[in-house]
Amino acid sequence: MDWVGSCGRTDENGHVLSLTRLCLQSLADNMKEVWAKDYADNYLDHYSFRYIMGPFNLLPGALVEELTWLLCTRKQMSRAALHLMLVPQLRGLSLESCPGLVNSTLCAHIAARCQGLWSLDLSGAQQLPSKVLCETICCLPALRSLSLAGTPCDRCVIKTIAQCCPLLRHLDISRCHLLSPAALLPLGGGGSFLSSDSPSKSPHCTSQSSISSSCSAPRSPLPLSSLLALDIGFGEQEGDPVAAAAYLLLSLNSLERVAMEGLAQACCLIQQRQFNQTDEFTDREGVPRLLELWREWRHRQGMDSGRKMREAAACEEEEEEEEEEEEEEERTLWDGFGSDSEEEARGDGGPNPSRYQTEDRKRGRDLSDDGRLVLQLKNVMGISCDSLDSLSLACPNISSISMNVDDFENTRGESQGSLLAAGLQAWSAQLRSLSMYHPGLLLNLLPALQVAGSSLVSLTLEGVKTGPHTPLLEVIKACPRLRDLLISAEPPTTPWEAEEDQRAEQDLPRLANLCSLTLNFSYEHSQMKPVMSCMSLKRVLKCLLAGSPLLEKLSLVSLPCPLNGVLQEVLHVLDLDQYHFVDSTNSRPMPLGRVQRVHLPRTDVTMMTVRGLMQRSKRLKYVDVSYCWQISQLEWKHCERSTEVQVVWL
Numbered sequence: 001m002d003w004v005g006s007c008g009r010t011d012e013n014g015h016v017l018s019l020t021r022l023c024l025q026s027l028a029d030n031m032k033e034v035w036a037k038d039y040a041d042n043y044l045d046h047y048s049f050r051y052i053m054g055p056f057n058l059l060p061g062a063l064v065e066e067l068t069w070l071l072c073t074r075k076q077m078s079r080a081a082l083h084l085m086l087v088p089q090l091r092g093l094s095l096e097s098c099p100g101l102v103n104s105t106l107c108a109h110i111a112a113r114c115q116g117l118w119s120l121d122l123s124g125a126q127q128l129p130s131k132v133l134c135e136t137i138c139c140l141p142a143l144r145s146l147s148l149a150g151t152p153c154d155r156c157v158i159k160t161i162a163q164c165c166p167l168l169r170h171l172d173i174s175r176c177h178l179l180s181p182a183a184l185l186p187l188g189g190g191g192s193f194l195s196s197d198s199p200s201k202s203p204h205c206t207s208q209s210s211i212s213s214s215c216s217a218p219r220s221p222l223p224l225s226s227l228l229a230l231d232i233g234f235g236e237q238e239g240d241p242v243a244a245a246a247y248l249l250l251s252l253n254s255l256e257r258v259a260m261e262g263l264a265q266a267c268c269l270i271q272q273r274q275f276n277q278t279d280e281f282t283d284r285e286g287v288p289r290l291l292e293l294w295r296e297w298r299h300r301q302g303m304d305s306g307r308k309m310r311e312a313a314a315c316e317e318e319e320e321e322e323e324e325e326e327e328e329e330e331r332t333l334w335d336g337f338g339s340d341s342e343e344e345a346r347g348d349g350g351p352n353p354s355r356y357q358t359e360d361r362k363r364g365r366d367l368s369d370d371g372r373l374v375l376q377l378k379n380v381m382g383i384s385c386d387s388l389d390s391l392s393l394a395c396p397n398i399s400s401i402s403m404n405v406d407d408f409e410n411t412r413g414e415s416q417g418s419l420l421a422a423g424l425q426a427w428s429a430q431l432r433s434l435s436m437y438h439p440g441l442l443l444n445l446l447p448a449l450q451v452a453g454s455s456l457v458s459l460t461l462e463g464v465k466t467g468p469h470t471p472l473l474e475v476i477k478a479c480p481r482l483r484d485l486l487i488s489a490e491p492p493t494t495p496w497e498a499e500e501d502q503r504a505e506q507d508l509p510r511l512a513n514l515c516s517l518t519l520n521f522s523y524e525h526s527q528m529k530p531v532m533s534c535m536s537l538k539r540v541l542k543c544l545l546a547g548s549p550l551l552e553k554l555s556l557v558s559l560p561c562p563l564n565g566v567l568q569e570v571l572h573v574l575d576l577d578q579y580h581f582v583d584s585t586n587s588r589p590m591p592l593g594r595v596q597r598v599h600l601p602r603t604d605v606t607m608m609t610v611r612g613l614m615q616r617s618k619r620l621k622y623v624d625v626s627y628c629w630q631i632s633q634l635e636w637k638h639c640e641r642s643t644e645v646q647v648v649w650l
Contacts (some may be wrong), residue, residue, distance in 0.1 A: 020211055024063065028070045031081050040080035048105070050112050054084055055168060061089035062463070072097040079106070086110060092119040096147070099124035111139035121147040125171070128152060130178075134160040141165065147172040149228070155183035162186035170226040174259065179232040181244035181261070182285050189221035226257040230382045236284075242266050243281040243290075249375060250293040253300075257379035259402070264380075264387030267394040270373050272296065297373070379433075385416055388423025396426070400433035402460075407440030417444035424452040430498045436461035442470050442489070446478070453478035462488040472540045477509040485511070485544075486518040491560045492534050505632030510547035517551060523558040523602060529629060530602060533559040545570045549589040552619075555599035563603045564630070571612045592616050601626040607635040614645055626650040 011244065017025075027035065043049070056064055061529045064085050071077040077098045086093075086109050093114065095102050102125035110117070117140050122128070133148070135156055143165045148157070153176040161168065163186075170188070173179060227248070235241060241262035246269050249255070260266075269277065277289040377395040381402035391398070401424075405416050416438075424431065431452045438445055443465040453459075456479045466489050479485075519541075523530055538561050545551070545566065556563060570591050595617045605628050614620055625631055626648055636649040 001017070008108065020063070024067050024070055027067055028074060028076060031071060031076060032078065036078060036080035036084060039084060040078070044080050044083065047431055048108075051088075052084060052086075052113075056085050057087050059087075059089075061087070061091050064090055065092045068093065069360055077101065081416075081497040082106065083109060086113045088113060088116060089112050091117060094119070094121040094147075095125070096121045099126070099150075103127060104129070104599065107132050107136040111136045113137055116142055118142055119145040120599060121145075122151060123149040124146045125151050130154045130156055133157045134486040137161055138164045141167075143168055145170040148176065149173065150175040153177070154178040154180055155180070158183050159186045160270065162189070165222070168222050169224060169254075171222075171224060172226075172228040174228050174230045175232070176229075177231075177233045179229070181232070181235045181241045182281070183233075184229060184244055185247060185287050187222050187224065188248050188287075206228065221251045221253070223254050224252050225254050226379075227252070227255060228257070228259040228381070230259045230261065232261075237281070239277065240281060242260070242269060243278040246270055246278060246290055247282070247287065247293065249373075250290060250297055254376070256376055257400075258377055259381035261382060264383040264391045267373075267375070268387060268390035271390055271393055294373075381435075385420040385423055388420070392426035397430075398427050400458075401427075401431065402435040403437075405436050405438040405440075405445065407444070416440075417447055420445070421447040421451050424448050428452050429455055430510055431455055433458040433463075437462045439463045439465070441467060442472070443463050443467075443488075446474055448472050449478045450571075453480075455481065457481055458484040460484075460486045462486075463490070464488075465490045466492045466534065468492070468494060473509060473543065474539070476511060476540075476543065480509070480511065481513060482511050483513050484516040485514060486516075486520075488518075488520045489522070491521045491523070491530060491558075494533070494587050508543045508547060511544065512548070513550060514544070514548035515550055516553040517548065518553075518555040518557075519559065520555065520557040521560055528602075528627065529604075530558045530560045532561055537561040539565050541566045542570065546591045549591055549593065551592065551595055553597045554592075554595055556603060563600070564605050564609050567605065567609050570611070571609070571616055590616065594619055596620060597622045599624040599627065603628055604630050605631075606630045607639060610639065610647070614643060622646045622648075624648045 038055075039052075040332075056067075061065075064087055068077070068082075068085055071081060072094070081093075082101055083106075093110070099122070102122055107128065110120075120140065120143060122133075128151055130152055133151065133153060137143070137146070137157065137160050141164055144167055146161065146165065146168060147170075149172045153173055158173075158179070161171065173184075178229055236243070241260070242265045243262075245260045245262045245266035249258075249263075249266055249270065267503070269275075270290075273294070275294065277291050353618055373394050375395050376397065378397055379400040380391065380395065380398060382529055383391065383401070383403045385403060385405050405420055409418065420436075427453050432455065434449075434452060434456055435458075436445060436448075438461065442461065445461065445464070449456075449459075453475075459475075459479055459482055464487065470492075472487075521530065537559065539555075541559075541561075541563065545554075592613060595613065596619045598613060598620065603625075605625060607630075609627075610623055610625060610631075613623065624643055625636075627650055631649060633649070636647060640647050
């Protein structure tokens with residue numbers, strides 16, 4: 001086991017690699033010089049094959065997909081290798097990590113060879129014309145997941161998706177600046193506007209008439225459960241994003257994950273039934289008005305409630321029949337000992353409520369005409385804290401939120417922090433993931449984290465500012481179940497000295513489940529060393545590193561405090577009993593003993609400390625010490641030659 005591990009033949013968990021994974025690694029290592037060499041030299045730029053009989057046709061689709069992932073993660077993917085691996089049995093293809101290889105020719109190969117694809121990710125492929133995207137998508141009717149983020153996707157592509165991908169569950173069209181909010185309407189179904197000639201249509205749509213005619217118009221909206229459409233183009237008028245979001249919320253009944261501009265405002269519009277505000281938008285785009293969609297939704301909800309009520313009534317009827325049979329048996333048994341009155345036999349002194357009265361009460365509760373829309377959303381992105389009240393009424397099942405928190409007060413003098421804390425109260429016991437961008441002090445977010453932090457497993461805080469009273473330890477105490485913590489902050493503008501606390505090592509909070517930690521401080525590119533002005537951050541780092549023994553990914557970038565001494569102290573910890581952590585467990589793994597990837601750019605870490613990390617964790621695969629001024633080129637080269645760990649230094 002020690003020999004195999006030293007040769008790099010173990011996985012991230014330290015287990016010996018399977019024979020299948022070893023074979024795939026061998027294929028990846030020899031892809032350029034063996035498998036793809038002949039094809040690249042003799043056929044790649046000379047011929048276009050619809051089907052290639054090669055070694056990868058014999059592999060199951062799952063193994064081809066894993067090999068593709070392996071080559072992409074190793075940065076070893078080439079055009080020739082990709083051509084060889086486009087086999088008919090492939091079900092998933094992700095080219096997000098190598099968008100430069102995606103061109104019109106490759107898309108033609110995908111459309112011809114991989115028509116059974118379930119998942120396709122072309123994110124970042126900016127050189128693909130809209131026409132090529134349409135032609136490719138039209139040949140992939142089995143798609144369940146499609147990611148076109150950052151591509152030239154336009155209205156014509158959306159129409160093709162709506163017509164030709166009836167099984168699609170996930171769609172990512174973020175950062176597609178050629179899309180307007182109105183261009184998303186075909187996803188909500190309805191054949192009346194799919195064939196209409198809207199003035200806002202893409203210029204490619206006319207050339208795609210043959211493609212569209214080959215795909216039957218959908219009779220119902222797509223069964224999307226995830227729609228990501230942040231940072232797309234603008235609408236013709238200011239209210240278009242809200243109107244489009246409201247239309248899709250009422251049309252796509254299976255949505256659970258949504259990222260759209262105007263989402264929370266759309267929920268408020270629907271709750272207050274202010275549908276007349278969108279009539280101009282829907283009439284302009286040739287789609288049904290929102291009032292009609294809302295009535296259909298109410299009718300559908302009533303039918304669902306009626307079906308559930310009938311099922312419940314049938315169950316109750318069966319239970320009552322069983323109870324009557326049991327009572328009849330009891331009466332037959334007691335007849336031999338004498339008869340009692342009916343009231344005494346019942347034992348309640350009066351008649352039981354009838355089944356019909358019970359059904360009436362249930363009907364009145366389930367079908368009450370309060371007009372309140374209840375959506376199935378669980379993951380929402382791109383919202384603001386002033387609309388959380390409306391969102392909580394419409395979406396009571398939310399477990400993940402990504403939002404922007406502005407740094408100002410409203411007209412009533414309420415700060416955004418207090419509004420955020422009050423808004424998150426509705427999901428305080430069920431939130432699992434929270435991401436906030438806040439250009440103000442981290443202190444402003446603490447009340448909200450104290451409200452919702454007890455159930456969080458993932459927390460992301462971006463853009464926050466630090467100062468002498470930044471409550472990092474309080475944040476840790478408020479979120480004891482975190483598995484992922486990311487804080488991207490501005491460095492302090494004034495010196496942040498260490499607090500003189502006699503209990504510096506006592507009652508420290510502990511994140512026993514933390515697996516990924518990122519503390520990223522912004523820096524000037526012309527500035528080699530960060531200003532060491534945040535001395536009390538050392539205590540927080542010691543708390544996080546020594547109190548998180550399950551840590552696997554560690555990223556500490558441009559810290560405004562000395563890091564090397566903290567790492568040395570944590571590496572010398574052989575038992576967590578040296579620290580007085582709150583909620584300590586019986587298992588005592590060593591700190592940093594499971595870390596796999598470490599990023600420490602622009603810190604004062606030394607090569608001796610890096611070697612200590614390598615000795616502590618046998619799972620360590622990657623270390624980034626770029627711009628670490630305490631490490632020389634000679635030390636880096638010597639370390640690179642003497643270890644299997646990839647060490648990056650600039």
